[in-house]
Amino acid sequence: MKPAAFRYHAPKSIQEALATLAEVGREDGCVLAGGQSLVPTMAFRLAKPKHLVDINGIAELARLEVRAGKLCIGACVRHAAFEQPVVEGPLGRLLAEVVRHIAHRPIRARGTFCGSIAHADPASEWCLVAAALGAEMVALSTRGERVIPARDFFDSIMTTMLAEYELLAEVRLPLLSDDTRFGFCEFSRRAGDFAIAMALVTCRMNGAKISAPCVAVGGVEAFPRRIEAAEAALTGRAPGAEAFVAAAEAAAEAVEPLEDDNISADYRRALVRTVVQRALERATA
Numbered sequence: 001m002k003p004a005a006f007r008y009h010a011p012k013s014i015q016e017a018l019a020t021l022a023e024v025g026r027e028d029g030c031v032l033a034g035g036q037s038l039v040p041t042m043a044f045r046l047a048k049p050k051h052l053v054d055i056n057g058i059a060e061l062a063r064l065e066v067r068a069g070k071l072c073i074g075a076c077v078r079h080a081a082f083e084q085p086v087v088e089g090p091l092g093r094l095l096a097e098v099v100r101h102i103a104h105r106p107i108r109a110r111g112t113f114c115g116s117i118a119h120a121d122p123a124s125e126w127c128l129v130a131a132a133l134g135a136e137m138v139a140l141s142t143r144g145e146r147v148i149p150a151r152d153f154f155d156s157i158m159t160t161m162l163a164e165y166e167l168l169a170e171v172r173l174p175l176l177s178d179d180t181r182f183g184f185c186e187f188s189r190r191a192g193d194f195a196i197a198m199a200l201v202t203c204r205m206n207g208a209k210i211s212a213p214c215v216a217v218g219g220v221e222a223f224p225r226r227i228e229a230a231e232a233a234l235t236g237r238a239p240g241a242e243a244f245v246a247a248a249e250a251a252a253e254a255v256e257p258l259e260d261d262n263i264s265a266d267y268r269r270a271l272v273r274t275v276v277q278r279a280l281e282r283a284t285a
């Protein structure tokens, strides 16, 4: 099928984009970033925006830089930018590890980090990273700037706190200290498919004991989140099967998995147990 008719806008500056969004946001206008989620839904007429505000011509939005201890990712930075570490240290390596699981190369070449966050698919790897690391989302509009912490940003399936007239201009990720360890594990049916369950774990070591653990799970509930019960099961414990099984069990118990015709809640819960345990093993290997 072909998309329904729409009016195309190609602003050349952020101010111009915000002015256009202020005008058309409430009349079914939306941002076009990489188009890798929006265009297929338009082709199936699941989305019929009346206006598309294409941000790809705005050079300022392609910035990827470190400022004040944070990696600042502009709205036009593509997934593929992260295939090689973009910063020294664990954060660059973590992003390079995770990006391999997003779709296929042609999609990674066009799709954007911020587009994934704005789209908020429950199985988005970048949404999991944002939730795990405590990202900040920078939303701009003609009314000004809002910086929204990840824990407040995701509302439900594919729904965020962004208003229709706001542009997600940048996402900021805190740099990780050199001694941060991380482990990621995703289960999907085929390489490149969306995750059915995935876990991202970070921690540090205080002597032989785990400190400051972060255990986050995605692809399971309406949006990814940290699982405090799993983190509590790890804090101050020696890495190893006993602590990992306890944390994995705590995570599996804490989630309320989505289910559909193909995947039951029980199956997803069992996968949570597996992906959390494997992510922990990878973090501490």
Ligand SMILES: Cc1cc2nc3c(=O)[nH]c(=O)nc-3n(C[C@H](O)[C@H](O)[C@H](O)COP(=O)(O)OP(=O)(O)OC[C@H]3O[C@@H](n4cnc5c(N)ncnc54)[C@H](O)[C@@H]3O)c2cc1C
Binding pocket: 030, 031, 032, 033, 034, 035, 036, 037, 038, 039, 040, 075, 101, 102, 103, 104, 107, 110, 111, 112, 113, 114, 115, 116, 118, 119, 121, 123, 124, 125, 126, 162, 166, 167, 168, 169, 192, 193, 194, 195
């Ligand atoms: C076959 C296939 C497999 C895929 N597999 C995966 C996968 O495994 N994991 C995964 O995470 N993704 C996957 N994707 C989705 C892909 O990662 C998209 O690139 C991503 O979800 C959206 O980014 P985009 O830049 O393409 O956004 P677009 O498609 O342009 O936009 C998506 C939505 O977000 C809004 N939006 C985009 N940018 C902004 C912004 N800066 N401010 C405000 N609103 C904005 C748009 O208005 C639209 O509603 C897959 C896609 C395809 C086609």
